[in-house]
Amino acid sequence: MVQNPARRTALADAAIEVLAREGARGLTFRAVDVQAGVPKGTASNYFSNRDHLLDQTARYIHERLTPDPVMIAELLRAPRDRDLVKALVRDIFRRISEDRAGYVALLELRLEATRRPELRARLTEAVRDELDANVAYHLGQGLPGDRETVVVLYLAMTGLILEQLTLPEVLGTDGLTALIDAIVERIVPAA
Template sequence: MARRTEVADAAIATLAREGMRGLTHRAVDRTAGLPEGSTSYYFRTRNALLKAVVERLAEVDAAEIPALPNGDLDAFADAAARLVHAWLTIGRDRQLARYELTLEATRRPELREVLVTAGAKVRGMVADRLGAAGVAEPDSRAADFVALVDGLVFDQIAGAGDRELTPARLRAVLRALLAAIGGMASDPDRL
């Protein structure tokens, strides 16, 4: 793993654990087990470090999205349910970091620009899969799907929800969501 990637991953873990206030170059050095000053060598400013975190999150997302199949919305819903469940469990730190950055981006236009670009790439990949499955207006529907999934994830990560999204429950919710956005026949027996 390249050192810049290692530092970005440590920054994600630090951000998830400590929040925006706790994200310092020294804290990232400690998380990564690197000598003091290592993070600032690779990312001189806080803005550079934040940008690196957004780019790393987008890179990991872009690597995961191809696991969502083309052409079959049932298979897409099943794979999406597995992916979202992984985000809620083993990928929880990434989601916490993403939400921290999303809020910070409301005050930092330069960070918002990077976040919007990264999000557009993910929505584009989802749109490709929805389009291949015959969903009308795949770009618009992908934006809806991603936003609604993001809401489900946030609800679970923030602890606002009163139910656990098990893999089976996620599969049912995502199938219903795909039916609602025009991609699947709504069959209550399948949910």
């Protein structure tokens, strides 16, 4: 396989855009080549088959949605209380809202995983590992709550994000920060 990291990243970004716009069925090597503006056949030089493309795209989405360490370090200067959890959750929502295509592509991959057992296994492992890492991070940072707190917060925010990215008119945009704060208030115990 070709090892040009910049080209691989451009192809992964293109795959995310194709997934978000056309769904998993529209994700072809040719569609990725066109989206990336590269010669026909380029994507097939980087990904051995469609399953490899799906798998690598899923991994890259998680990288793309990873928070900026400088911003997180700045947030973590605050006391380890419910207000800090609110700030961290607002940051998650902001990042996902700013990378709508990335999260919609992840939703498309989740749907495709219902039809592809191998993808389901890899995606399940990746999402479980990320949730476990979030729990470990939350507890390791001394934030209020326990494992169940983080899991319930994850589920509530997943629902809010799904609603906002797919049917934004249901909740509108006014009051989303207050709604996120209310979710945290109801789930995360006081310090």
